[in-house]
Amino acid sequence: MTAPFTHEHEFETQDLMINMGPQHPSTHGVFRMVLQIDGEVVRDVIPYIGYMHRGGEKLAETMDFRQGIGWMDRTEYLAQHNAELSYVMAVEALAELEVPERAQWIRMILCELNRLSSHFMFTGAFGTDAGVFGTAFVYSFREREVILDLFEEISGDRLMYAYFRPGGLAWDVPANFERRVAEVLKSTKQGIKDMDGLLTENEIFRARTVDVGTISAADAIDWGCTGPVLRASGVPLDLRRTEPYLYYDQVDFDVVTGTNGDVYDRFVVRVEEMRQSVRIIEQCMERLRPGPFLPDRLPRMLRTPPGEIYLRTEAPRGEYGIYMVSRGGNRPYRLKIRSSCFANLQALRDMTIGSYVADAVVILGSLDIVLCEVDR
Amino acid sequence: MNHDLFGFEINVWADAAARLGLIVSLMTVVVMGLIYGERKVIARFQQRLGPTRTGPAGLLQSVADALKLVAKEDVRPKSADPWVFELAPYFVFVPIFLMFVAVPFAFHWEIRVLELGIFYVLAVSSVNIVGWVMAGWGSDNRYAMLGALRAAAQAISYELPLVMSLIAVGMVADSFNLTDIVRGQGQVPNIVWQPLPFFIFFVAMLAELNRTPFDIPVGESEVVGGPFVEYSGIRWSMFFLAEYAALFILALLGAAIFLGGWAWPLGEEWGLPWQLALTAIKAGAIIFAIFWVRVTLPRLRIDQLMAFSWKVLLPISFVQVLANGLVLVYEPPQHIADILLAAISGAGLVLVVMIMNRSVGKPRPRPVLTNRAAAATPPARSEAAR
Amino acid sequence: MTQDDAAAPSAEALLAASIWPQVDRALAGVSARPEPSVRDVIVHIPPDQIVRGLRALKQDRELAFDYLRCLTCVDNEDDGIDVVYHLYSIAGRHNLTVKTQLPPDDLTVDTATSVWRAADWYEREAQEMFGVRFRGHPDPRNLLMPEDITDSFPLRKDHPLAEIEVLQGEGVAYSEEPA
Numbered sequence: 001m002t003a004p005f006t007h008e009h010e011f012e013t014q015d016l017m018i019n020m021g022p023q024h025p026s027t028h029g030v031f032r033m034v035l036q037i038d039g040e041v042v043r044d045v046i047p048y049i050g051y052m053h054r055g056g057e058k059l060a061e062t063m064d065f066r067q068g069i070g071w072m073d074r075t076e077y078l079a080q081h082n083a084e085l086s087y088v089m090a091v092e093a094l095a096e097l098e099v100p101e102r103a104q105w106i107r108m109i110l111c112e113l114n115r116l117s118s119h120f121m122f123t124g125a126f127g128t129d130a131g132v133f134g135t136a137f138v139y140s141f142r143e144r145e146v147i148l149d150l151f152e153e154i155s156g157d158r159l160m161y162a163y164f165r166p167g168g169l170a171w172d173v174p175a176n177f178e179r180r181v182a183e184v185l186k187s188t189k190q191g192i193k194d195m196d197g198l199l200t201e202n203e204i205f206r207a208r209t210v211d212v213g214t215i216s217a218a219d220a221i222d223w224g225c226t227g228p229v230l231r232a233s234g235v236p237l238d239l240r241r242t243e244p245y246l247y248y249d250q251v252d253f254d255v256v257t258g259t260n261g262d263v264y265d266r267f268v269v270r271v272e273e274m275r276q277s278v279r280i281i282e283q284c285m286e287r288l289r290p291g292p293f294l295p296d297r298l299p300r301m302l303r304t305p306p307g308e309i310y311l312r313t314e315a316p317r318g319e320y321g322i323y324m325v326s327r328g329g330n331r332p333y334r335l336k337i338r339s340s341c342f343a344n345l346q347a348l349r350d351m352t353i354g355s356y357v358a359d360a361v362v363i364l365g366s367l368d369i370v371l372c373e374v375d376r
Numbered sequence: 377m378n379h380d381l382f383g384f385e386i387n388v389w390a391d392a393a394a395r396l397g398l399i400v401s402l403m404t405v406v407v408m409g410l411i412y413g414e415r416k417v418i419a420r421f422q423q424r425l426g427p428t429r430t431g432p433a434g435l436l437q438s439v440a441d442a443l444k445l446v447a448k449e450d451v452r453p454k455s456a457d458p459w460v461f462e463l464a465p466y467f468v469f470v471p472i473f474l475m476f477v478a479v480p481f482a483f484h485w486e487i488r489v490l491e492l493g494i495f496y497v498l499a500v501s502s503v504n505i506v507g508w509v510m511a512g513w514g515s516d517n518r519y520a521m522l523g524a525l526r527a528a529a530q531a532i533s534y535e536l537p538l539v540m541s542l543i544a545v546g547m548v549a550d551s552f553n554l555t556d557i558v559r560g561q562g563q564v565p566n567i568v569w570q571p572l573p574f575f576i577f578f579v580a581m582l583a584e585l586n587r588t589p590f591d592i593p594v595g596e597s598e599v600v601g602g603p604f605v606e607y608s609g610i611r612w613s614m615f616f617l618a619e620y621a622a623l624f625i626l627a628l629l630g631a632a633i634f635l636g637g638w639a640w641p642l643g644e645e646w647g648l649p650w651q652l653a654l655t656a657i658k659a660g661a662i663i664f665a666i667f668w669v670r671v672t673l674p675r676l677r678i679d680q681l682m683a684f685s686w687k688v689l690l691p692i693s694f695v696q697v698l699a700n701g702l703v704l705v706y707e708p709p710q711h712i713a714d715i716l717l718a719a720i721s722g723a724g725l726v727l728v729v730m731i732m733n734r735s736v737g738k739p740r741p742r743p744v745l746t747n748r749a750a751a752a753t754p755p756a757r758s759e760a761a762r
Numbered sequence: 763m764t765q766d767d768a769a770a771p772s773a774e775a776l777l778a779a780s781i782w783p784q785v786d787r788a789l790a791g792v793s794a795r796p797e798p799s800v801r802d803v804i805v806h807i808p809p810d811q812i813v814r815g816l817r818a819l820k821q822d823r824e825l826a827f828d829y830l831r832c833l834t835c836v837d838n839e840d841d842g843i844d845v846v847y848h849l850y851s852i853a854g855r856h857n858l859t860v861k862t863q864l865p866p867d868d869l870t871v872d873t874a875t876s877v878w879r880a881a882d883w884y885e886r887e888a889q890e891m892f893g894v895r896f897r898g899h900p901d902p903r904n905l906l907m908p909e910d911i912t913d914s915f916p917l918r919k920d921h922p923l924a925e926i927e928v929l930q931g932e933g934v935a936y937s938e939e940p941a
Contacts, residue, residue, distance in 0.1 A: 131675025
C-alpha cells in the first residue's frame with residue numbers, strides 16, 4: 001500500500017524539489033517532471049512535455065497524403081503500423097476508397113505484430129525501471145528483434161516502414177511471409193513465457209508494483225486514458241471490439257481488463273494482450289488468401305472531397321486518433337493527431353502524488369509513454 | 377611476531393609496509409578480475425557475449441577501463457564543497473582495505489591474527505558510510521543527497537542483523553577470532569549448524585554492498601548513481617574499486633565464517649595452493665550468487681527494505697542469538713547441542729521464508745478476459761451511414 | 763446506421779437515424795445545429811453556451827458522454843476558429859462531435875476542464891497553438907512550446923512555414939499534377 005507518510009514533523013522541514021529529466025535514464029525520452037518530495041514521499045508532481053515537439057501537425061498540412069504516411073511513423077516510433085493505419089484509414093474514409101480483402105488481412109497481421117513488438121519494448125523498459133539489471137531489457141529486445149526483422153523483410157526498413165497506402169499496401173508481402181510469421185510467433189510465444197517467468201511471478205516485482213499508482217475507472221475515464229491504462233482499471237474499452245475496424249469483428253479474441261488499476265495490472269494486461277495478439281495473428285494467417293493488395297482503380301494523385309473525420313484505432317498504447325479536415329485537394333487542411341500517451345500522461349499527477357520517489361519512476365514506466373507521440 | 381609472510385626476520389614497520397603493499401596490489405588485480413568476471417557472467421545470463429575485443433576474450437577490458445578512468449579529467453562541480461567532495465572517496469576506500477587485515481586466506485596466511493577479528497571487521501566496515509554521506513552532501517546534487525541518505529539509512533538498518541548473525545556464529549564457534557573459526561570447521565562447516573545466520577548474513581551483505589535487490593542508494597533508474605553522480609575519473613574509480621573490494625572481502629568473510637574457508641573439507645594438512653583454491657572457490661561461489669541475484673531481481677523500495685530489516689531480519693537474528701545462548705549455557709553433550717542448534721536455526725530459516733512469502737506472495741486476480749459472447753455489442757448509434 | 767446508403771439518403775434521414783434526436787432532447791435550452799458527417803454526427807453550439815451544452819451531454823442519463831476523446835481547433839481563416847470536441851460514451855458506445863465557432867475578433871471560450879479533467883492539456887495545447895483563450899482554465903501555461911512564446915500561434919494558417927513551403931509547396935511540379 002502506498003499509504004502517504006502522514007507523520008507530523010516535530011521540527012520544521014522543507015520540501016525538496018527534484019528535477020527529474022529531461023535527461024534522466026528512466027523518463028523514456030525527453031520528459032521532465034519536477035517532484036516535490038518530503039523525504040522519500042512525493043507531495044506534488046509537475047510534468048513538463050514538449051521537448052520533442054516538431055510541429056508535426058503543421059508539417060502534415062503541407063504533405064500530400066502519400067508523404068503523410070511516412071510522417072506518421074515518426075510520430076509513433078514504436079507502433080508505426082498502427083499509426084499509419086489510422087492515417088490511411090482516415091484518407092480512405094474521406095476519399096471513399098475500397099480496400100481489397102488481402103490488404104486488410106495483412107494490415108491486421110502487421111498491426112498486431114507491431115503491438116507485440118511495442119509491448120515487448122514496454123516489458124523490457126519497465127523491467128529496467130523496476131530495477132532488473134538489463135535482463136528483462138535484453139530478453140525483450142531479443143524478441144522484438146525477431147519481429148523487426150520480419151518488418152524489415154516486408155517494408156525494407158526497421159523503424160520507419162511507410163508500408164501502408166491509402167487503398168491498400170505499397171507492395172505485396174514476400175512469398176515466404178506465412179512461414180516467417182509462423183517462426184516469429186513461435187519465438188514470441190516463448191518470449192511472453194519468459195517475461196511472465198522473469199517479472200510477473202517475481203515476488204519483489206509484485207512488491208514494487210501491486211497497489212502502486214492506482215487509478216480508479218472513473219478517474220481514468222475522466223482523464224481520457226485509453227488502452228491498457230484504462231483497461232487495467234477495469235473498463236473494457238477496446239476499439240477493436242467496440243468499434244471494429246479492419247476485420248476485427250471476424251476474429252475471436254478477448255478484451256483484457258484488470259481489476260485494481262495499479263501498476264501491476266497495467267503490466268499483466270499488456271502481457272495478456274500479447275497472447276491475444278498472437279491469437280489474432282494466427283486466425284488472420286488462416287484467412288489470408290492471394291489477391292490484389294491495392295484497388296483496381298486508384299488515381300495517381302489522390303484527392304479527397306471536402307469533409308472531416310475523426311478516425312481512431314486501437315494502437316498498443318491506446319486510442320490513436322486522426323482528426324482530418326479536408327477542403328478538397330491532395331493534402332489535409334488540418335490534421336490533428338490524438339495521441340494516446342498524451343492523454344494517459346495527464347493522469348500521471350493523480351497517480352503519483354502520495355507515493356514514493358521510486359514509485360514515481362515505476363508509475364511513469366507503466367504508462368508506457370512514447371515522447372515523440374506525446375509531443376508530436 | 378617479527379616475521380613477514382615468508383618467514384624472514386624483518387623490522388615491524390617494514391613488515392607492515394610489505395603487507396599493505398601486498399594487499400593493495402592484490403586488490404587491484406582482484407577487482408579488475410571481478411569486474412571482468414561480472415561483465416562476462418551477466419552477459420551470459422543475458423544471452424550476450426560481454427567484452428570480447430580487448431585482449432584475448434576481452435581479458436584486458438578492465439585494464440583498458442582503468443587506464444581510461446585514470447586519464448580522465450577529475451571534474452568537481454563549482455558549487456560542491458571542495459574538501460568534503462574530494463575527501464569522500466578516501467573515506468569509502470580506506471575502511472574497506474582495512475578489513476583485509478583480519479581475513480584468513482589460508483592456514484597461517486592472514487595479515488594479522490586478531491582475537492576479536494569479527495568485531496574488528498564489522499567496526500571498520502561501518503566507517504565507510506561516512507564517505508558515502510560526505511559524497512552525497514559535498515556534491516551539492518539532490519540525487520546524490522537522496523542517494524546518500526538512503527545509503528545511510530540502509531547501512532544502519534543492515535549493520536545490526538549482520539552483527540547479530542555473526543555473533544550467533546561466534547557463539548557456536550566459541551571464538552571471535554577468524555582464524556580459529558575457520559580451523560574449528562575442519563569437520564563440518566558452520567552453515568550446517570547455523571543456516572539462518574548465513575541467510576541473514578547473505579541478505580545483509582547484499583544490502584551493505586548496495587547490490588540488487590538493495591541497490592537503492594545507487595539505483596540507476598531512480599537516483600542516477602546516487603552519491604557518485606557528480607564524480608568522474610580517478611575519484612569515481614576509487615568508489616568503484618572500494619565497491620568491488622568490499623564485494624570480495626565480504627565474500628571471503630562469508631566463505632571463512634560459514635563455509636569453512638580453507639579448512640573444510642580438506643583440513644589443515646593439505647598444502648597452501650589447495651587451501652587458497654578452496655577459499656577462492658567458496659568466495660567465488662558467493663560472488664557468483666550475488667551476480668546471479670543481480671541479473672534476476674528487481675529493486676526493492678526503501679520502505680520495504682527498511683521494513684524487511686527491522687521487522688523480519690533483526691528480530692529473528694535476536695531470537696537466534698538467544699536460542700544459541702540457551703542451548704550453550706546448559707552445556708548439553710556435544711552431539712545434542714549440535715542437533716539442537718541446527719534444528720532451531722533451520723526452523724528459523726523456514727519461518728523467514730514463510731514470512732517473506734506471506735508478505736509479498738499474496739495471490740493476485742488474473743486479468744479478466746472478456747470475449748465476444750460476454751460483450752454483446754450494442755449498435756454504435758451515432759455512426760451516421762454514409 | 764442500419765440503413766445502407768441506397769441512393770444517398772437525405773441529410774434529415776441520416777440525422778433521424780443517428781444519435782441526433784437524443785442529443786437534441788438533451789440539449790434543451792441550448793441552440794444546437796446538427797450536421798451529418800462521414801462518421802460521427804457534428805453538433806454546432808454557439809461559444810457562449812458550449813460548456814452548458816457539454817455538461818448537459820455528459821450528465822444526460824441516456825447519452826452519458828463521460829469521455830472526452832479529443833479537443834482541438836481548426837483555423838478557418840476569415841471565419842474564425844472552430845473548437846472541436848470529440849465525445850464518446852463508454853456505457854452507450856456512441857460518438858458525437860461538438861463544434862463551436864469563435865469569431866476572429868474574440869477567440870475566447872469557457873474551459874471544459876470543469877466537465878472533463880481530460881480537457882486540461884488539450885486546451886493548453888490549443889491555446890498556445892491557436893491563440894484561443896480558455897476562460898477559467900486552471901493552469902493556462904504553455905504546454906509544448908517554451909513558456910515565453912505567447913504571441914505566436916504556429917498552427918494558424920497565417921503562420922509562415924517558410925522554407926518547407928518553398929520546398930514542398932505549390933511550386934513543386936508533381937504535387938499539383940492532375941490525376
